[in-house]
Amino acid sequence: MKLRVVLVEPIYEGNVGSVARAMKNFGFHELVLVNACPIEDFASAMASHARDVLQMARSFATLPQALQGANLVVGTTGKRLDEAQHHLRLHLRVPCLTPARLASKLQGKEGTVALLLGREDCGLNSQELALCDMLVSIPTSEEYPVMNLSHSAAVLFYELSQAQIGDEGPGKVQMAGEESLTLLQDRWRALLADIAYPEHKVEFTLLMLRRILGRAELTEREARTLLGLIKRIRWRIGSDRDENLAPPDEK
Numbered sequence: 001m002k003l004r005v006v007l008v009e010p011i012y013e014g015n016v017g018s019v020a021r022a023m024k025n026f027g028f029h030e031l032v033l034v035n036a037c038p039i040e041d042f043a044s045a046m047a048s049h050a051r052d053v054l055q056m057a058r059s060f061a062t063l064p065q066a067l068q069g070a071n072l073v074v075g076t077t078g079k080r081l082d083e084a085q086h087h088l089r090l091h092l093r094v095p096c097l098t099p100a101r102l103a104s105k106l107q108g109k110e111g112t113v114a115l116l117l118g119r120e121d122c123g124l125n126s127q128e129l130a131l132c133d134m135l136v137s138i139p140t141s142e143e144y145p146v147m148n149l150s151h152s153a154a155v156l157f158y159e160l161s162q163a164q165i166g167d168e169g170p171g172k173v174q175m176a177g178e179e180s181l182t183l184l185q186d187r188w189r190a191l192l193a194d195i196a197y198p199e200h201k202v203e204f205t206l207l208m209l210r211r212i213l214g215r216a217e218l219t220e221r222e223a224r225t226l227l228g229l230i231k232r233i234r235w236r237i238g239s240d241r242d243e244n245l246a247p248p249d250e251k
Helices: 013-025 041-055 086-092 099-106 149-165 178-194 199-215 220-236
Strands: 002-008 030-034 058-060 072-076 112-117 134-136
Touching: 002 013, 002 149, 013 030, 013 041, 013 149, 099 134, 099 149, 112 149, 134 199, 178 199, 178 220
Parallel strands: 002 030, 002 112, 030 058, 072 112, 072 134
Antiparallel strands: none
């Protein structure tokens, strides 16, 4: 597993430097910044001996650009679902994984996992959470549930590094690639249109499907099997016949 740490619109350069330091503490090196604050001397000072991680960080203007090539996108949230508004609960799609549970699910997997960390003041918004295949939340005390960005990052990095310690030897499983996952979302959308699925439910249904498949940690073969199944269904109901797409068993 290759971990890509994505900081979405960080406000304070000191936190960026501290996240870089925590990354190197636990053996991770790929840092990506999305529309970040200016990164200057204070960030370098906070990074300490992880200045190389900071210097190698890549910057992007948008989150989709930062996620290109990722096999799995994991979003972090500290929001309490029982107190959240209805539309937010729909986007978060309980249950959130704990860091330890996330690490357990990723053990033995090969591919790039993008771990999204949001703004210090408000975290990831609903649109950004909708891009995530899984969500992770650190169970903190009700007395003071909000953690500093770099502190929460360190907890996550520790758990993920422990999973990698016991992740040696044969039996690796290659996660589905970005191309297959994107195609799968497109084919689901086309199938919903074919069956005249209620238009106002399409986006939420696609989000639910993405989360379900994200928690399943699809392999490339599984993704291709699902693509073949959808193709067969669409061919059977006639929507693909004009495109000359034969069912999978007739290839």
